[in-house]
Amino acid sequence: xxxxxxxxxxxxxxxxxxxxxxxxxxxxxxxxxxxxxxxxxxxxxxxxxxxxxxxxxxxxxxxxxxxxxxxxxxxxxxxxxxxxxxxxxxxxxxxxxxxxxxxxxxxxxxxxxxxxxxxxxxxxxxxxxxxxxxxxxxxxxxxxxxxxxxxxxxxxxxxxxxxxxxxxxxxxxxxxxxxxxxxxxxxxxxxxxxxxxxxxxxxxxxxxxxxxxxx
Numbered sequence: 001x002x003x004x005x006x007x008x009x010x011x012x013x014x015x016x017x018x019x020x021x022x023x024x025x026x027x028x029x030x031x032x033x034x035x036x037x038x039x040x041x042x043x044x045x046x047x048x049x050x051x052x053x054x055x056x057x058x059x060x061x062x063x064x065x066x067x068x069x070x071x072x073x074x075x076x077x078x079x080x081x082x083x084x085x086x087x088x089x090x091x092x093x094x095x096x097x098x099x100x101x102x103x104x105x106x107x108x109x110x111x112x113x114x115x116x117x118x119x120x121x122x123x124x125x126x127x128x129x130x131x132x133x134x135x136x137x138x139x140x141x142x143x144x145x146x147x148x149x150x151x152x153x154x155x156x157x158x159x160x161x162x163x164x165x166x167x168x169x170x171x172x173x174x175x176x177x178x179x180x181x182x183x184x185x186x187x188x189x190x191x192x193x194x195x196x197x198x199x200x201x202x203x204x205x206x207x208x209x210x211x212x213x214x215x
Contacts (some may be wrong), residue, residue: 081120104200110176
């Protein structure tokens, strides 16, 4: 399915000339990218659909063809970012069977997410719309799904019961998220690889030093 593009320059500067036809999936990606810029810059409440349409280089009717309203647009973005983070964590856990390296990869997943293009992490960790149930649920999923994946790995490798394993998983997620955001707020004064090594060593000394992990 295609549609006629409006004359515009997209948010990355690419011209979309009048009459150019974009596939629906490509148009949706263009709109989401423009919305990302506006939501991160202004927050949900101050963001305007007019500005998003202008940033994307389309008319408002085109924007509304894809998203019935601002909340639906915001939720589409938020859910995609939550999925990205959880997938990063799961991939990190599956990247090796060496538990020390698993911890480092998991910490690195949060740093990579926070350091990603478009500052997607701000919508997940700093949303100004947490009072909306759907938003609160999505934000919570970013943590709970990450914790669930780590809990499963810790349980399998340590023999700890699920409740103790979950506490450790919550600790690793919290440590990774908070330090990654602090690292970014400090303008990356520590090289990312060094920061990940530092924090993963801190985590590993606790997890690896206190439990008989089986490789």
